[in-house]
Structure formats: C-alpha cells, structure tokens
Amino acid sequence: MIITTVTPRFGDADGLRHINNIAISEWFEEARNPVFRFFTPDLDLSYEKWKLILARxxxxxxxxxxxxxxxxxxxxxxxxxxxxFVIAHEAWQRGSLRAKGQAVTVHYDFLNKKSMPIPDDIRKKLQEHLITEDKK
Structure with a gap:
C-alpha cells in the first residue's frame, strides 16, 4: 500500500463547507503517481516514454x-x-473512510496505438502492492 497525505486547499471546499466531490478525483490522480513511476520513473509525458492510459x-x-x-x-x-491493472484508492479523514474508488489502467503503446503486456519486472512491483478484497 502507498500512503499519500493531502492537505485540502481552501478552494477544495464548496458552499456547503465540505470538500467538493471533484477534489477526490484530483487527489486520487495525484496518489497514482508512485504507481506511474513503475512504468516511467521520471514521469516524462512524451509519446516515446509514457506507457499508460486510463480506461475507467x-x-x-x-x-x-x-x-x-x-x-x-x-x-x-x-x-x-x-x-x-486496477488501482484502488481510499480517502480517510478523522479516522473514517470517506471515499473510495478505482482506476483501470492499461499498459499502452501510444505510437502503435495498442495495449501491451505488463513486463515481468513491473508486474513484480505491482504485486508488492496487491491487496484484494479478501485480504483487506
């Protein structure tokens, strides 16, 4: 499991004084960066280096x-x-689970416009963070 701490910004709060639901999407995206680094360590977004596409x-x-x-x-x-692979997220505040979500991510070749098998070395890194529902 990877832990990312987010400090809500003033602009994340809405007129009802709670965090707007769009902030969760941004926070979960930020928390995916360590996983993205398994594939592209420098997070270079060029077509030659970036190998992931978000499917859902x-x-x-x-x-x-x-x-x-x-x-x-x-x-x-x-x-x-x-x-x-599926990246799962949970947002916890004040000791309680407040939101959860998932992102289906595909290992993708942008130049040839096709998915690619996940390399074994990266698969091993992903497996280090594998937590299925029955293991939670």
Missing part, C-alpha cells in the same frame, strides 16, 4: 470531508491482468 474510473462518496484536516489517500493494486 469510479468513485464512491461515503461521507463528508472538511477543510482544515489532512486526508490520507491509501493506494493499492486491486487486480493485475495481462495488459491492464
């Missing part, structure tokens, strides 16, 4: 989050396939 995201909002308290984003791998 989903979010469940479980409780309100508030400005003024840090949020812990817990990131782990929920599934590893041949060419894709």
């Amino acid at each position: 995201t989903e979010f469940d909002y479980l409780g309100e989050m508030y400005y003024g308290d840090d949020v812990e984003i817990r990131t782990y791998i929920a599934r590893i396939g041949n060419t894709s």
